[in-house]
Amino acid sequence: MASNPVGRRSHFKSRAGCLVCKRRKVKCDERKPACGNCTRHGVPCSFPSRPESAHSTPAASQARSDGVAESVSPSAMIPQSLSTSTLQLHDMELFHHYMISTCYTLSRTPVVQAVWRDEAPRVGFTMPAVLHAMLAVSALHLARCDPSRRDSCITQAHRHHELAVCMVTPNMPSLASDNGAGLFLFSSLTCIFACAGARSEDNSFSLFEQGRLANWVLLFRGTKTVIDYSSDDFSKGRLGPMFSNGHDAAAARGPHAMEQGQMYTWELKQFICREFSQDHQQLQVYEEALIALNKTLGIVLKPHEEPRLQTADIFAWLLETSEEYMESLVQGAPVALIIFGYFCVALRQIEGMWFMEGVSGRLMSQLSSLIDERYQGWLRWPKEQISWTPNSISI
Known part of the structure; x- marks a missing residue:
């Protein structure tokens, strides 16, 4: 009686697998209505309307025997959510x-x-x-x-x-x-x-x-x-x-950029130190957010230079800020809102990209409406930098 060679398992070749597994060239367990692979990855699963059978056309059989790949129906390249029955x-x-x-x-x-x-x-x-x-x-x-x-x-x-x-x-x-x-x-x-x-x-x-x-x-x-x-x-x-480009952005966020950005936030830092001289924990939260912001501003506001900015150069600040700062932001803490106002200056620098147009102005409008009159003066510089006025209309 023939047996499989030692160390080699018998292999079941899927002939009626789902379209997704066929496209990915992986084994399908053919379980319906959704196979195991599609269930595990959370994607829609669909099967060919007519599975392969022994009655395949001679041309198709010859193609398989010659090792020539059969042509794939265009519908097989479209996920079920965009299948030909619903595709517009x-x-x-x-x-x-x-x-x-x-x-x-x-x-x-x-x-x-x-x-x-x-x-x-x-x-x-x-x-x-x-x-x-x-x-x-x-x-x-x-x-x-x-x-x-x-x-x-x-x-x-x-x-x-x-x-x-x-x-x-x-x-x-x-x-x-x-x-x-x-x-x-x-x-x-x-x-x-x-x-x-x-x-x-x-x-x-x-x-x-x-x-x-x-x-x-x-x-x-x-x-x-x-x-x-x-x-x-x-x-x-x-x-x-994408990530090698991100590494370049991270490398640019060094001591030189931080030193360059400090000239724009020095007065704000002094104000924060006075406001929280008795609350060292909150002072540290804001100082850390400001240090990260200095790096961003140092990159985007280089004197006599127009750097070729990427979104990664700007949004890196959102990744670096702490959960404690974000919580203060949600609670509407004035200093947290002011710091974000300064971040709007960085956002303004990439509004040449169509999907960023007007973003800094809309965010500034909301920040201005949330900050008490006592603190409005601290938004003067960022408002000037993005050319924002109460009656300005963003594109």
Whole structure:
């Protein structure tokens, strides 16, 4: 009786696996309605409408016997959430617009642009939430490029955004460990969507929502948690160029940048030291936030120089600030709000990127409305730097 060679297990070749496993070239257990792989990764699972059988056409049989790959139906390349039964022409248009235009606007660095163009869609084909987030951002970008279609594009943007959030929220813990790259891209795209959406409807872009930090702030800070706890090696994986660019930004945030930034916050620091001379714990919280902010301002406000800034140069401050500072911010502590007002000066420097337009002014409007008259003078310098007035209207 024939037996398998020692040390080698019998192998069951999946012939009727789901479309996602076929696309990923991994073994499928063929369990329905959702196979084990798709269940574990929290992605929609779908099977071919007609599984392979012994009655395959001669041409198909010959192709398999010759080792020639069979042609893949276009529908097999589309996640179930965007299957041909529900796929609309405007969805295809949004994907096309993303590939030829939007992806190049998400960074000023060519190698990072290439990641948004090549790798983000590949991740999206295995994690539909990322694909929907891409289409949501693409729709907002198209609305900006073609104002005559603004209303319809914004409607589509919010549809894809809501689908993305619904898909990823229930599976957040498993995705963080199994698909860290996808979760990082989803968080980044959602932050871009929030910033770009500041001009889409009623100018509603804020730092707080219902007594807590806005989702875009939480998501952005959450990217550090994804990086720390994911099994993915971000520096060497498919998103590597994003993180090598981030290392350059981190290197720039050295002692020289901090020293350069101190000239803009020196008076504020003296004021904070006087205000909290008896509360050393809170003084330390604010001083640490100010030190990190000095590094940011030192990079973006170099005299006689116009640095080629990236979003990483600016938003690094949000990752470096402590939970204690963020809690003071949520509670509406005047000094915490003032420090964030100074951060708006840094945000202003990247408003040349379409999704950042008007963000600093909208945040300053909210901060100004929350700060008591006694402290309004401390917002004078940042207001001047971003050309903000009570009657100013952001783009």
